[in-house]
Amino acid sequence: MRFKSSSAFYQELHGFCIERLKESFNPDSQLFDLRLHNRHWGLVEGTENSSSTAMVLIALHRADIDVEGLFSLQIKSVLKALTDLHRFPVYHETLGLLIWANAIWDGSSLSDLLQELGLSLIKIPALTRNLKSAELAWLVSGFAHEYRRSGEQDVLETLKILLTQLQLRQHKTSHVFYHYAHNAPLRLCYRRHVTTFADQVYPVQALAFASILLKEPGYLQQVQPCVQQIVDLQGKLGQWWWHYDARNAQVLQAYPVYSVHQHAMAPMMLMALAAAGGKAHTAAMSLSHAWQDHNEINANMTDREVGTMWRDIEYDENKLASSFRKARSVMGQTRDRTSRLPKLKIRYDTWPYEWGWCLYAQAIATTAPPSQHLI
Structure with missing residues (x-):
């Protein structure tokens, strides 16, 4: 099989991502909350x-897109709408992404942002006890970019606490990150060993950010075996x-195999490690x-007529079979992918973030990072 270069691969998808993101922006909510x-x-x-x-805000900034010109939006309005969502505790899981986006777009100071949400650095x-490893990694990445912006000592101290918490999520011999912390609530902890691809991607990315920002090679050394295991x-x-x-x-559980993992998230992880x-x-x-167009069902996951990358290839099964399969996963019963x-x-x-992360991966692959970004 002849592979496309990264630049050629992403160039084909670039226009799709921009056009679909225009359609996914909702002027009523001021959010990217419309999906196919x-x-x-x-x-x-x-x-x-x-x-x-x-994620879309982070990606558009990294890709140096003329957001206000192309999308007819005001970044301050979008950041405000995003911040307003986080007044509800259920949104604590995405707090790291808000902090990350706010930092690179030079929004409110972190202390003002947290005060608006009824939070403080000490809290x-x-x-993190209730957060998945991917969500904790978003917090690390958010604080890393905030520290790059502000240089404030209390931000650095909190970042180091979060880094330690994230490091403790990694299994010592398998090198894979757990789904939840060992002290997670029982309703979450029973399946902490059933971890996801995202629980590897975002911690690797976050620790790579920390290695670059803090000039600490130990963070890189910790995640290299994880990446090698997944590869x-x-x-x-x-x-x-x-x-x-x-x-x-x-x-x-092999499936679903997600397009966004193939075209964006795995490349983001691998490029962060290399950087x-x-x-x-x-x-x-x-x-x-290459999987996008050469996969197990010989399908083109990049739909050039519609102008999108379809979400995944997944099991074609009823709800009972799906429940049984997931129960087997919790019990540690593997599914043989060679059968x-x-x-x-x-x-x-x-979903909107899929177009966004594709632009982000393209930017990392083809351009040097602007000063607000670590990679």
């Missing part, structure tokens, strides 16, 4: 209005599997990109 669902536009669900909006570490498990067609057992790094001085997994990244291929289907959705 079964090929039709509708509102996102849950806290996705917050996470997608913050932040206690919030070793990459599918023959470039697939990044979804669920792993953090205790032994076995794949628990911090780690190994450049160029072959794994090329294979990851007869299960029945699969495409999910015809795309």
Whole structure:
């Protein structure tokens, strides 16, 4: 198979991402909260209005997009709408993304932002007990970029506490990050070993940021074995599997295989590692990109007619079978990916952050970071 260069791969997707993001911006809410669902536009669900909006803001800034000109929006209005969401505790899970976006767009001071939400720096570490590892990593990344902006000592002290908490989430021998902390509430802790691909991507990225920002090679050294483990498990067609057992790094649930993991999140992780001085997994990244059009069901996940990248390839099964499969994962029963291929289907959705992270990955692959960004 002949691989496209990263620049050629992303150049084809760039226009799709810009046009769909224009459509995903909701002038009524001032958020990027509209998605494609079964090929039709509708509102996102849950806290996705917050996470997608913050990720898109981060991406548009890194890609140096003329946001106010192309999107007919005011960044201050979007940041205010995003901040207003975080007045509700359910949105604590995306607080790190808000802090990250606020820092790079030079919004409110962190102390003013937290005060507006009824929070303070001293309260932040206690919030992490209920957070997934990906969400804790967003906090680390947010504080890293805030410290780059402000240089304030109390921000650095909180960042170091969060870094220690994140480091403790990594299994000592498998090198994979758990889904939750060891002291998470029982309702969450029972499945802490069932970790996700996102629980690897964002911690690696966050610790790479910290290694660059603080000039501490120990953070890089900690995540290199994690990345190598995940790369070793990459599918023959470039697939990044979804669920792993953090205790032994076995794949628990192969599917869904998400397009955003292939075109954006895995490349983000690999490029962050390389930027911090780690190994450049160029072959794994090329294979990851190639999956978009050369995959297990011979489908083009990049729909050039619609102008999007469809969400995933997933199991085609009923709710009972899905529940049984997930229960097996919690019990640590792996699914053999080399046996007869299960029945699969495409999910015809795309969420705003998928277009955003694609632009972010493209920017990292093709341009030097502006001063507000670490990578």
